[in-house]
Amino acid sequence: EVQLVESGGGLVQPGGSLRLSCAASGLTFSPYSMNWVRQAPGKGLEWISYISSRSDTIYYADSVKGRFTISRDNAKNSLYLQMNSLRAEDTATYFCARATPGHIGPYYFYYMDVWGKGTTVTVSS
Amino acid sequence: EIVLTQSPGTLSLSPGERATLSCRASQSVDSSYLAWYQQKPGQAPRLLMYGASNRATGIPDRFSGSGSGTDFTLTISRLEPEDFAVYYCQKYGSSPLFTFGPGTKVDIK
Numbered sequence: 001e002v003q004l005v006e007s008g009g010g011l012v013q014p015g016g017s018l019r020l021s022c023a024a025s026g027l028t029f030s031p032y033s034m035n036w037v038r039q040a041p042g043k044g045l046e047w048i049s050y051i052s053s054r055s056d057t058i059y060y061a062d063s064v065k066g067r068f069t070i071s072r073d074n075a076k077n078s079l080y081l082q083m084n085s086l087r088a089e090d091t092a093t094y095f096c097a098r099a100t101p102g103h104i105g106p107y108y109f110y111y112m113d114v115w116g117k118g119t120t121v122t123v124s125s
Numbered sequence: 126e127i128v129l130t131q132s133p134g135t136l137s138l139s140p141g142e143r144a145t146l147s148c149r150a151s152q153s154v155d156s157s158y159l160a161w162y163q164q165k166p167g168q169a170p171r172l173l174m175y176g177a178s179n180r181a182t183g184i185p186d187r188f189s190g191s192g193s194g195t196d197f198t199l200t201i202s203r204l205e206p207e208d209f210a211v212y213y214c215q216k217y218g219s220s221p222l223f224t225f226g227p228g229t230k231v232d233i234k
Binding site for chain 2: 097105118
């Protein structure tokens with residue numbers, strides 16, 4: 001069964017740090033780019049970070065740039081998100097999602113076709 | 126930055142009815158870059174459509190997508206009980222790399 005499983009969430013004080021992990025099983029992890037997407041309680045989806053298959057291309061949303069770091073270990077089939085200087089507004093469920101490439105004519109794009117169930121991060125004193 | 130707007134915010138329908146969900150972009154988006162996701166309470170999102178009109182693996186044919194430029198539509202031809210959920214459109218490309226719309230909730234009338 002194709003599966004992504006996030007872990008590492010929990011309660012942390014403002015200004016604190018947390019490291020999330022996403023373990024892949026039942027799928028070939030190394031060839032695929034990966035993403036982190038979060039969802040604040042009762043809110044919509046927010047993409048926050050992307051990493052290419054060989055970690056040579058990384059993007060962040062402005063809301064987390066300079067505070068969060070995405071990384072991966074293909075030998076361990078794992079994706080990570082190091083979160084520093086956490087704020088109350090970072091409280092959310094964090095999902096990892098596979099970015100599968102596609103193309104239609106001359107246009108190349110990614111879509112997120114495999115998702116984990118999420119791990120919850122609460123930033124509060 | 127391209128902003129996606131979805132309407133209506135909530136759509137109240139009965140099983141068997143047709144659902145038409147709109148996603149509007151603040152600037153023109155190539156249809157190749159437009160995807161739709163379904164999310165049920167307490168679950169992860171599920172990919173429905175990519176390239177605006179291509180169904181993802183395992184998605185039933187009562188789901189269809191269309192549109193171009195700034196206006197895109199997700200249609201559910203006949204609502205099944207399991208289709209009541211929140212639907213998000215998403216754009217790929219430029220900065221930020223991915224942008225989601227605010228979502229449309231389809232609930233039971």
